Amino acid sequence: MKLFRIKGGVHPAERKDATKDKTVVAGPLAPKLYLPLQQHIGAPARAVVQAGDYVLKGQVIATAAGPVSAALHASTSGTIEAIGLYPVPHASGLKGMAVALVPDGKDAWCEPMPPLDPDAAPEEIAKRVAEAGIVGLGGATFPSAVKLNLRERHSLDTLVMNGAECEPFLTCDDRLMREHTDELLAGVALMAKALGVAQTLIAIESNKPDATAAMTAAAAAYPEITVRAVPTRYPMGSEKHLVHTLTGRETPARALTADIGVVVHNIATAFAVHDAVVNGRPLVSRILTVSGSAIKTPMNLRVPLGTPIQALIDFCGGFTETPQELLSGGPMMGQPLRSTETPTVKGMNGVLALLPSDTRRGPAHACLRCGTCVNACPCGLLPFEIAAHIRNGNFDAAVEAGLMDCIGCGSCAFACPSRIPLVQSFHHAKGHLSAQQRIAQRNEEAKRLATAKAARQAKLAAERKAAADAKKAAAAKARAAAAESGES
């Protein structure tokens, strides 16, 4: 089958050798776990436990709050210490609401949910995925059940499983595909069933031949599932670009891939789906890569959610030297972590401790208009021009030039010889614009309320006047009648 070429992209050093041949091992059980209520896109989960409660592993500790939200489960057995503000993975370094859990060391499971029937209806599968608190495990953390229910609103024909793992250093998906091939494919088949699609494509970058071979062999049992090796080129894992590469279909601007009949899920999500549907186990742990030049022994770990990353770093032998940058996720799109107390969350596919030799940070120089960013951009933008508009405070021109079409992949800043912080500038402008939009919305709302109030008052005044007029008229009529009767 033919692959379609996409424009732009870069080839970062892969740096996967440190961990790609290391079997996933069970991570440490930290003395205290912190489970943030917001580990997904959407509304934060609502806590249903209180300080002092004893919980078993897999027991619900917070439920989904609204249609786009995700439930949260205790990742080990123990006592709830408190629900309060703790460090959470957010670039701001601000604290967020989390459940603090003190493990009792028994790691005792609660009663699993009953396994679903092999021919369970699509909605039952989606419901189970929601109950299990599963979100997109590639880092996007969108509640998976919502995406599995897209069949209700879109006509879908293809499920794409994203096993590209195009970020440098990360090998957890690679390991998962090699170590849990059969469970993964069973999970993929369940997801395809939930979506009701005719074909499923599993995309794996060509730098993972072992994973591709294992998955291809196992997929032979599933006629509707095809494993496709895609070129190793960042950002191959970008949803729209992956779909384009596989199917030749281009997602319109401001639309979803579902609008062109395709849904993309991360390959690691399929593993969690399998566990929830077949074993009745909710999402309480995940596999992640701990790597980077500052980590003594890089590893792939299966970690209970809520484990402070300090415990992971210690487990991997600690730092060789103080890292320049500590990241959640890969080096291209990962978020800097402000504290090693930050807990492991559902969307965290890597913890990277990077040295200057990894980040290759350097002084910024003037823009040469060399066009390197233009050739690197997978979205057809002129990043240097957008950044220049932003620097001049001309946000409208930046939007006009395509700011909102930027997927934030960082290819431009990665390639820029003048090391201009292009992505930072785009984040700044997007933040500014959304703040402006909120203000505009608030003003609009205030204006609407004021107009409504004025209308209400005018109506009230008119009613009062009408009533007064009627009263006056009635009185006049009565007077006239009285006069008339007096005259007669």
Add this chain to the structure above:
Amino acid sequence: MVGTRPFVAGPFAHAGRSTPMIMAWVMIALTPATVFGLGLYGWPAVFLFAVTVASAVLAEALCLKLAGKSFTTLQDGSAVLSGWILALTLPPWAPWWIGAVGSVLAIVIGKQVFGGLGQNLFNPAMVARVALLISFPLEMTRYVAPRPIFGDDAPGFLDGIAVTFGFGGQVNMDAVSSASLLGHAKTELARGVPLSETLSHGFDLAQLVFGTTVGSMGETSAVLLLAGGGVLLALRIVSWHTPVALLAGILVPGMLFHLIDPERFLSPLVHAFAASTVFGALFIATDLVTSPVTRTGQLIYGAGIGVLIFVVRTWGGYPEGMAFAVLLMNAATPLIDRWVRPRIYGRDRKGRPLTAGGTR
């Protein structure tokens, strides 16, 4: 490492290339042709080269000081490179002040008044070259035949000082000056002498290719320039689009007109290897700052320069047109960049979102 660092956004990885590195590679690529040129034209060329590059750096430093900017931008190497490229386009035995005035023009008028590196509309070295050519036509067109530096007829160190700085000895410039191939052909054509007579014993293609001929300091050796340019192309510091389009822009009309009337129009081989064609295609037209950013834009830009060079050489008042052509196309660059833009992903050429069904 908690919360004290300023917030930085990703990516936390880099391709590793830097602006000073690009400048350094261009200088490395220029080195073979430069060393050859300095050797070919002897001490006067060495002195002129030194004066030109030093003046460029001094002018840059002065501008930075006046503007209150940090001297760290001197380290990007762009001033050295501007001076270097300008020097290579000068007649090798031109007096020192040609180099000095040229460098000041290039850096001050050509670059710093626009706001420094990356801001200039026109190629600084070409601004200087055209200004010099118009202001000092005599000095700027007095070429000499090659006199290899340690050869018998080469000027010694002191004679070199006399040529470049005008003291310490006497050299009769009129006695040593010699016409370049294009200049000679143009003068003779203007007198009505057909090319077959002017180039009656033919022209020596090998001389043009290897560069042992009359010409500017560093422009003559096509072979060494191609080697250096090849390095830049291989490293993808310059893309092939501008040079290839430029050569096509000269050679296609050159071939056509030569076929129509070989008595009036020079052979495309002369166009390809004479004067500054190769140097301009690889090192001047490819200036990152003043050329379009898209590959399609670079094709238009390169072709435009090529055609303009042919036009100036054939019908213009000057034998060579590289500098004029480059400046004219520099002026067109913002327009090209406005017209030739990549299509934004998920949108049509006009910027409207694609329709969901349309691309299946």
